[in-house]
Amino acid sequence: MSNVLGRVPAAPPTLADVAELAGVSRQTVSNAVNNPDLLREDTLLRVQEAIDALGYSPNRAARNLRTRASHLIGLKISPAQEGTADALMDRFVHSLVEASREAGYHVLLFPGDHEDPLAGYDDLLRSTAVDAFIVTDTYLGNPQAAWLESRRAPFVAFGRPWDNPEARHPWVDVDGAAGSDLATTHLLDRGHQRIAWIGWRKDSFIGEDRRAGWSRALRSRGLPTTGLASRVEDTVASGREASAVLLDEAQPTAFVCASDTLAMGVLHTLAERGLVAGRDVAVVGFDDSQVAQVVPPGLTSVRQPLEEVAVQVVKALEGLLGHPPLVGPGVLLTPSLAVRGSS
Amino acid sequence: MSNVLGRVPAAPPTLADVAELAGVSRQTVSNAVNNPDLLREDTLLRVQEAIDALGYSPNRAARNLRTRASHLIGLKISPAQEGTADALMDRFVHSLVEASREAGYHVLLFPGDHEDPLAGYDDLLRSTAVDAFIVTDTYLGNPQAAWLESRRAPFVAFGRPWDNPEARHPWVDVDGAAGSDLATTHLLDRGHQRIAWIGWRKDSFIGEDRRAGWSRALRSRGLPTTGLASRVEDTVASGREASAVLLDEAQPTAFVCASDTLAMGVLHTLAERGLVAGRDVAVVGFDDSQVAQVVPPGLTSVRQPLEEVAVQVVKALEGLLGHPPLVGPGVLLTPSLAVRGSS
DNA sequence: TGCTGGGGTTGGATCGATCAAGTGAGGGGA
DNA sequence: TCCCCTCACTTGATCGATCCAACCCCAGCA
Numbered sequence: 011m012s013n014v015l016g017r018v019p020a021a022p023p024t025l026a027d028v029a030e031l032a033g034v035s036r037q038t039v040s041n042a043v044n045n046p047d048l049l050r051e052d053t054l055l056r057v058q059e060a061i062d063a064l065g066y067s068p069n070r071a072a073r074n075l076r077t078r079a080s081h082l083i084g085l086k087i088s089p090a091q092e093g094t095a096d097a098l099m100d101r102f103v104h105s106l107v108e109a110s111r112e113a114g115y116h117v118l119l120f121p122g123d124h125e126d127p128l129a130g131y132d133d134l135l136r137s138t139a140v141d142a143f144i145v146t147d148t149y150l151g152n153p154q155a156a157w158l159e160s161r162r163a164p165f166v167a168f169g170r171p172w173d174n175p176e177a178r179h180p181w182v183d184v185d186g187a188a189g190s191d192l193a194t195t196h197l198l199d200r201g202h203q204r205i206a207w208i209g210w211r212k213d214s215f216i217g218e219d220r221r222a223g224w225s226r227a228l229r230s231r232g233l234p235t236t237g238l239a240s241r242v243e244d245t246v247a248s249g250r251e252a253s254a255v256l257l258d259e260a261q262p263t264a265f266v267c268a269s270d271t272l273a274m275g276v277l278h279t280l281a282e283r284g285l286v287a288g289r290d291v292a293v294v295g296f297d298d299s300q301v302a303q304v305v306p307p308g309l310t311s312v313r314q315p316l317e318e319v320a321v322q323v324v325k326a327l328e329g330l331l332g333h334p335p336l337v338g339p340g341v342l343l344t345p346s347l348a349v350r351g352s353s
Numbered sequence: 354m355s356n357v358l359g360r361v362p363a364a365p366p367t368l369a370d371v372a373e374l375a376g377v378s379r380q381t382v383s384n385a386v387n388n389p390d391l392l393r394e395d396t397l398l399r400v401q402e403a404i405d406a407l408g409y410s411p412n413r414a415a416r417n418l419r420t421r422a423s424h425l426i427g428l429k430i431s432p433a434q435e436g437t438a439d440a441l442m443d444r445f446v447h448s449l450v451e452a453s454r455e456a457g458y459h460v461l462l463f464p465g466d467h468e469d470p471l472a473g474y475d476d477l478l479r480s481t482a483v484d485a486f487i488v489t490d491t492y493l494g495n496p497q498a499a500w501l502e503s504r505r506a507p508f509v510a511f512g513r514p515w516d517n518p519e520a521r522h523p524w525v526d527v528d529g530a531a532g533s534d535l536a537t538t539h540l541l542d543r544g545h546q547r548i549a550w551i552g553w554r555k556d557s558f559i560g561e562d563r564r565a566g567w568s569r570a571l572r573s574r575g576l577p578t579t580g581l582a583s584r585v586e587d588t589v590a591s592g593r594e595a596s597a598v599l600l601d602e603a604q605p606t607a608f609v610c611a612s613d614t615l616a617m618g619v620l621h622t623l624a625e626r627g628l629v630a631g632r633d634v635a636v637v638g639f640d641d642s643q644v645a646q647v648v649p650p651g652l653t654s655v656r657q658p659l660e661e662v663a664v665q666v667v668k669a670l671e672g673l674l675g676h677p678p679l680v681g682p683g684v685l686l687t688p689s690l691a692v693r694g695s696s
Numbered sequence: 697t698g699c700t701g702g703g704g705t706t707g708g709a710t711c712g713a714t715c716a717a718g719t720g721a722g723g724g725g726a
Numbered sequence: 727t728c729c730c731c732t733c734a735c736t737t738g739a740t741c742g743a744t745c746c747a748a749c750c751c752c753a754g755c756a
């Protein structure tokens with residue numbers, strides 16, 4: 011086939027083309043691809059050769075139509091907050107894409123809408139564009155999980171169903187309390203006695219979880235926590251103000267923060283007062299963001315095992331979509347601590 | 354329909370269901386969705402009502418099969434470098450997802466492979482899983498663009514085809530020289546005379562482009578550049594070493610860097626020597642990463658207009674896939690400067 | 697010889713949409 | 727009155743894979 015402009019790109023080979031070349035029927039080629047054990051060895055070989063010769067790859071749309079599965083996983087991404095250290099999603103997305111590939115899935119991104127947290131889900135679901143969803147923002151009062159459950163849409167959550175113990179969907183989460191316990195204990199081991207906490211407002215389950223680890227660690231050594239905690243918005247400015255107040259009123263020698271963003275606020279306060287992080291005052295953040303890794307003198311931070319989270323999420327997804335039985339509704343993983351100059 | 358477990362989820366309504374309810378033929382429903390102007394007003398209204406009543410949404414797989422288009426755009430993501438400030442992709446991905454949505458496309462992520470830069474493309478292409486690709490890493494010697502062109506695969510590059518002026522594919526890029534010119538001029542306006550450059554090795558076209566802006570700005574004011582430039586790896590450690598050497602040998606009062614990662618290296622050196630960024634020595638980075646935004650005292654940085662890049666990329670894509678004529682092979686955008694405490 | 701059973705293979709139907717061609721009513725010009 | 731054309735919609739075929747039921751062939755057994 012050719013026209014005046016030169017060769018016309020050939021249409022991709024179909025299963026029928028392969029069948030003809032190999033001298034077998036379409037069904038036999040399909041079996042060669044999907045159930046190779048059904049074929050005799052020599053037939054399989056002949057079909058394989060034809061597939062290679064033509065460069066055949068099954069047409070996704072046709073397969074999806076017939077099998078009612080797209081092998082796509084939907085992930086909503088919300089605009090990253092400017093001015094925060096929150097690069098958590100970036101790392102998670104990478105891990106998820108990699109883990110999905112190994113399970114034969116691809117990740118489809120769709121944009122979030124601040125007004126309506128359900129926007130996007132409905133359309134993708136009804137048009138059967140994705141097989142399942144990954145839900146990441148499971149904060150208090152987020153209707154996604156409940157809505158998806160009511161629609162019987164398959165999904166896995168990264169984050170516990172804090173406010174709904176009735177929830178039956180699979181989830182994977184990281185033990186925040188264990189993380190700040192780890193951070194606090196690390197500081198205690200370095201000789202600190204007055205360790206302050208800067209976290210999020212009380213209505214954040216995640217914030218309260220992380221805070222619990224800090225107070226648990228202090229109490230286990232018989233140390234007081236009163237007057238050493240502050241709960242604010244997750245911004246650098248808030249962290250800065252909170253740390254300034256705490257330094258004046260409680261004279262802590264170390265800070266544990268619910269996020270790297272807040273920890274950066276502490277570094278701001280220290281810089282303003284001519285104090286050196288790691289020498290004069292110790293600081294530990296949460297999430298091990300890029301910021302923590304490159305800021306002088308390096309910010310010690312709790313690192314979430316996002317690679318493992320992604321693997322577990324995909325595993326749960328396979329259980330949901332395939333026949334293998336579920337292992338259980340939830341998986342809780344333990345974070346580690348990346349120690350740097352700030353402590 | 355029900356079984357012992359309760360209600361069975363109803364199969365999604367099809368175009369035929371809508372047609373029956375509205376009392377028209379399938380094709381009419383199809384036209385109502387895709388070419389509403391072909392219908393008489395009252396018929397259109399009746400079909401719309403039926404669509405709403407059933408909650409109909411066209412089956413993607415069936416549509417893809419027939420139209421030979423998936424309305425998916427493939428984007429390869431490579432693992433983010435740990436220990437750098439490079440969160441560029443994260444911002445770009447968000448912008449791209451948003452811009453794609455407005456054009457009726459979704460973004461499909463697939464994992465990169467360090468060994469083989471072509472892995473992934475071939476399979477998605479042959480199985481007609483995506484309509485086009487966005488290629489982002491157009492560094493020297495990367496075979497992706499040439500390979501995709503030889504396959505006649507539609508794609509748009511974020512980054513100029515530096516090493517191949519013959520390339521005919523559409524691309525969008527940001528003027529790196531204009532960016533460092535902007536940064537350097539900003540420092541000159543603040544009274545700095547000895548402004549050093551820390552960039553990447555010579556084999557990086559992007560690095561040389563950015564460097565050209567710095568030397569251009571200095572020369573336009575009749576200032577010398579000799580002895581003030583250093584070319585190293587893109588790591589914090591390299592930036593630290595390079596700035597230490599430059600401070601000792603050339604006594605610059607300001608640094609312009611090819612990346613925020615290198616700029617963070619400079620901040621390390623300053624901290625070690627008890628110097629204060631912005632007061633004793635000025636520093637400007639490149640990319641306006643989250644790190645630049647939160648590090649004390651704030652890192653002035655060249656900001657790439659990634660939102661606009663995404664819009665242009667999608668526009669080029671529409672030109673490539675649809676009938677509207679191309680505006681031209683390349684689009685070059687101008688960055689801005691986010692001024693913070695470090696200058 | 698004739699019947700049975702099962703591995704391997706076959707053709708036809710099907711998934712749900714769009715494309716291409718066709719139908720019938722109504723209007724205008726000769 | 728007849729013909730042609732347009733408008734608004736309908737009908738049958740098709741995209742490329744998988745599912746389904748039937749089929750063939752040959753070994754095993756009576």
